[in-house]
Amino acid sequence: MNIIEEHRSKVRAGENTFSIEVTSVPGGDRCDRLVISVAASGPDGEHLAEGQLEVSPGAAPALGGVLSETLRQHSAMSEPGGGRTRDRPAGRGRPWTAEQDAELERRWIAGEGVAEIAARFERTPGGIRARLPRVGCDPQRPGEYLPEPPSRRAPPGGA
DSSP: OOOOEEEEEEEEETTEEEEEEEEEEEETTEEEEEEEEEEEEOTTSOEEEEEEEEEOGGGHHHHHHHHHHHHHHHHHHHSGGGGOSSOOOTTTTOOOOHHHHHHHHHHHHTTOOHHHHHHHHTOOHHHHHHHGGGGTBOTTSTTOBOOOOGGGSOOTTOO
16 A cells, blocks of 8 residues: 655745645655645745655755755845845955055055055955065054064164
């Protein structure tokens, strides 16, 4: 005797209603495959989604994770701004030029703040703080250079 098991769920998410039905199809003395049917309707009963797929029981957990992540990514890309929660500066990740390094140093020593410098270079404040030591500036003390490292100091008593 073959026993077919079914699990049905109806879930409201926001104004939409989702129906999911999972049916196990026997093959011999065990479940051979799962048939997953999905339907969704909007608040006025309009059709939003419908589909069915078959999967082996062992692959179902992985498929669930893949579908979940894929749908999450797609919905984020579909949002205005590509799903970014904040704007990313245009210069983020680009290499620095010698001219930009010189201007960064000049602005920092002149007392300009991290936020203003970041806006000027279209970089993140963290990117500015990370670059300051490379041009000899102290990122903890606005308007100041880093102390000269011992390896670059003139020996005491002469050059």
